[in-house]
Amino acid sequence: MKKFLFIAACLLFVSCNSAEKETGTASLQTDSTKLVYLSEVNVSGTDFNFSPNKMLGHVGETMLINFTNDSDHMHNFVIPDLNITTAVLKPGEKESLEITPETAGTFKIICSIAGHEDQGMFGELLVK
Numbered sequence: 836m837k838k839f840l841f842i843a844a845c846l847l848f849v850s851c852n853s854a855e856k857e858t859g860t861a862s863l864q865t866d867s868t869k870l871v872y873l874s875e876v877n878v879s880g881t882d883f884n885f886s887p888n889k890m891l892g893h894v895g896e897t898m899l900i901n902f903t904n905d906s907d908h909m910h911n912f913v914i915p916d917l918n919i920t921t922a923v924l925k926p927g928e929k930e931s932l933e934i935t936p937e938t939a940g941t942f943k944i945i946c947s948i949a950g951h952e953d954q955g956m957f958g959e960l961l962v963k
Contacts, residue, residue, distance in 0.1 A: 874898040880910040880924075883951055885944060888958030892936050900932045913947045914960060916940075923948065936962040 874893070878900055879886045892898045902912040904924040912932070913920040921930040936942075939962050946956040 875901070877901045877903070878912060879903050879905045880912065880946065880956070882906050882908065883946075883954040883956045885912070885946075885956060885958045888944070890944075890958070890960045892934075892960055892962045894936055894939050894962055897933060897935045900934065901929065902932065903927075903929045908951075909948060910946045910951065910956070911948065913945050914942050915945065915947075916942045917960075920947070936960075939963055 874891075874896060876887070876890050876898065878890075880902060883906075890898075890900075900912070902921050902924070904910045904926055907926050909923050909925055911921045911923045912930075914934075917934065917936065919932055919934055921932060924930060942960045942962065944958040944960055945952045
């Protein structure tokens with residue numbers, strides 16, 4: 836009987852301790868005034884290249900893509916199949932995009948300025 840009570844007390848302790856951790860985590864997320872992204876990617880547009888040129892996202896998870904034009908040419912960042920685009924940015928300009936993919940797949944990323952994709956300014960977003 837004592838052994839049974841000891842096991843029951845241990846289970847109750849573990850159960851209560853887990854509930855406190857879950858509550859603590861939830862309150863941290865709820866009390867926070869700054870949105871924390873599970874996925875934040877800094878993308879540099881250089882002379883006819885994106886770096887990185889391959890990105891991973893997840894269905895239903897919001898991503899923040901920070902695009903900086905680090906080139907001497909004008910560029911943009913476009914995911915045509917998701918209707919996502921930045922403005923055409925001058926050298927040194929930056930723009931952030933918040934996206935939440937709703938479907939899985941591989942989506943091409945391009946600079947839509949004439950000739951830039953053909954010169955190698957493309958990449959892909961893989962959404963699982």
